[in-house]
Amino acid sequence: MTKASVGTVETKYFTFANSPEAFSLESKEKLGPVTLAYETYGTLAQDKSNAILILHALSGDAHAAGYHKGDEKPGWWDNMIGPGRAFDTEKYFVICSNVLGGCRGSTGPVSINPKTNKPFALDFPLITIGDMVAAQKALIDHLGIDKLLTVVGGSMGGMQALAWLVKYSDRIRSAIPIACALKHSPQQIAFDEVGRQAIMADPDWKSGNYYEGKSPDRGLAVARMLGHITYMSDISMAEKFGRHKKNNIQPFKFTADFEVEGYLHYRGDNFVKRFDANSYLYITKAMDNFDASKDKPLHEVLSGKPLKVLVIAFKSDWLYPAYQSKEIVKVCKHAGIGASFCEVDSTYGHDAFLLEIEEETHLISHFLKSVSQKRGKA
């Protein structure tokens, strides 16, 4: 079968918890109404057994595949989703939603607070990875799906997959956490905190109340530049940039004259056009606070459940090192769950989950086949 794009797609919106405060958060605070932006690709089978939920990373959104009308760039995991691809839309019904707290169509700090008719800003309650997943479950309920074939994502997407295992293991048949962790190490928290501090140090941030004026673009750009260093590896940076300098004359002493500096600036400048600084604060805090075994050891939660888990890590990923993925495998084995582990030999660092398409396609398509077959036999 030839591999192809899903073609032109549109983002849809699902609003629930319509009365104010109808959605209870893990913090006991309440929120409502809640909207999730989402996209779907492929067709839901009559028995609704072929649904896959794709979970995005920190800066991702609902647009995982295909093209929005007029766009030249496809969705963020396009080469994984489509006819003949890893998430084969000839076989599977693929869903991706923007997370709660995000700024790409879902309810977040930039949304209008019904109590004040102004953006929430920091009046938005602290949310958790568990809250993001609870909102996704409301969407799955709305779509009439009882059991997802799998939940899958890299980085924060992987943490959401783990949160599905924690909260709704009876609503999924499998999970594929990629390049993630049961909980953040202090180093991961530290990187996030420096990003948050960069945002909050920007006077344009104004304690979050910047929606009527200039947004804290400089601080958010610094946070994003730092992020990008952690997404790459020493080797991938050496291969991509070396110590090459840009040829044009640089009149200012501290101009970004190394190519790697120019790349980071470009990434930072682009990011601020599409991302909300307060969302960055809320989402990174949710990641830092996540701990899959916080309420109950995860192996106890999962013990004896009919689940399959595929854990993927990447050799040069120093932001989410492979030892953290092995801890996930260990918990699954402890719980008696079928868990496969693969450490892919990649030089791309953490970004590998977006780039090692051939290897991921191989691993995931086989895994999905085995999960589907298992069900057939049951």
Added chain:
Amino acid sequence: MTKASVGTVETKYFTFANSPEAFSLESKEKLGPVTLAYETYGTLAQDKSNAILILHALSGDAHAAGYHKGDEKPGWWDNMIGPGRAFDTEKYFVICSNVLGGCRGSTGPVSINPKTNKPFALDFPLITIGDMVAAQKALIDHLGIDKLLTVVGGSMGGMQALAWLVKYSDRIRSAIPIACALKHSPQQIAFDEVGRQAIMADPDWKSGNYYEGKSPDRGLAVARMLGHITYMSDISMAEKFGRHKKNNIQPFKFTADFEVEGYLHYRGDNFVKRFDANSYLYITKAMDNFDASKDKPLHEVLSGKPLKVLVIAFKSDWLYPAYQSKEIVKVCKHAGIGASFCEVDSTYGHDAFLLEIEEETHLISHFLKSVSQKRGKA
């Protein structure tokens, strides 16, 4: 022999290149007069053969050992310098100077520009690691020392030791570059650039002209926080902080509630009290531009010279990984120079060069003994 502190010390100042523009920089720009803050410990032998030059890292200064009157904290490498210590002041005359471009008593961007009678700010010329070393050579000349027994330092101090090998190999008998590199990788440049961007994004920076008003403390603190993450290791952070939270109630959503966050804040806040933001820009840029083989391959420069080199790296140092130290050893071997290499098994990350005192004392005291003996035999 018992190990002891050198006791109370005072910083001295050496001014040279007294007429304006008397000191030529590698950029062909000129500077003058130039002052270096420096300290000495121990006594210079009559034949002046026992002098050791200690070279400090990015945020260090001339105060390497002993106590300034009234201070409770000793110099930054105190446990390495003193009677019976690695740099035994009963045997050696130990010198440490603050680098050119610094802000701890040496001429730098905060110094008064004789042309304007105002601080240089960004009118200060771009300086190089080679310029720092050229200024140190003027100090050594002034002290009447023909040949240094060794030049030694960690991190940027190690890069200065390499610059001594490049520029003045006839003025030293040995060198001890610790936890450093022949040149920065793009990842190292990238971390520095994010720090610089954090400073320059701070509106109080005012293109460097902040000396009459508020200084860009928020930006500099963010740069320093990021620095501290890179100085530690994943393991050392896990051991020191884990995911512990501070007990006091945190009313603000994005308060630093994890201990690791509080530690970074503390480090950032303290740093801005003693460091100049423009110096941070100039010094990091000098590190990024450094390339020991830029003008001529280093192995050709060193070929056949009567030098000994001890290279030290640390296992968990991911900022200056051991492979970079091995490249230094390779160059020395290629040049036919006696080079020893030790990769110390430490969990402290890059900070290990300040903390692995026992191991360093063992390696360095033996090395110095062999360098001294070699001279005796020659």
